[in-house]
Amino acid sequence: MAWLHARPKPDARSRRGKEEPAGAVLSRLEDLKRKKIDPVMPPNPAPHIIGHLIEMGLTEAAGMGSVPLSWREIAAWQENTCVQLEPWEARLIRNLSKAYLAEGHRAESENCPPPWRAPVTQRELDIEEAQLRALLG
Structure with a gap:
């Protein structure tokens, strides 16, 4: 839940982090709701x-x-x-x-992955690589 409630920010050391004003950033949950996407949650035992x-x-x-x-x-x-x-x-x-x-x-880092996502499989990596090759040639 904390990952969803966090308001991600760019790394303060990056150019974007130095240039962008610290305005009203949506939380991940607010952003998903705005896009009409239901957040995927882990099992709750x-x-x-x-x-x-x-x-x-x-x-x-x-x-x-x-x-x-x-x-x-x-x-x-x-x-x-x-x-x-x-x-x-x-x-x-x-x-x-x-x-x-x-x-x-x-989770305040914009690059922070959700804590409940399963590890990336080799198959997922192969699919991503094939899509990039198709796009970039």
Whole structure:
């Protein structure tokens, strides 16, 4: 989800990164919606955990940006919703919040591939190479 929510930017060291103003860039998800493309998502073996994470808010606001969900926030959510998480579920939610933040920072690069894409096969490489040869001669 973090990859989809990220607003990709060109490398600051590139000419485009130096010349283009830092304007309102669409997130990958907003861009896909604008193009009327449904994003491909990885399988979700624990939808209830992801649902709890989204309900809690994925991350917390802090003085200089976002931080992972705190234990206090997770405990407050449990108390307010009367949902008692197992200890492993609470740890997993906190780790998922950390991973969301890390992926969000990594995904700010416009060249960042989605984290759930399967590795490129030799067949896919051969097809791409054949298409390039046909195009370039």
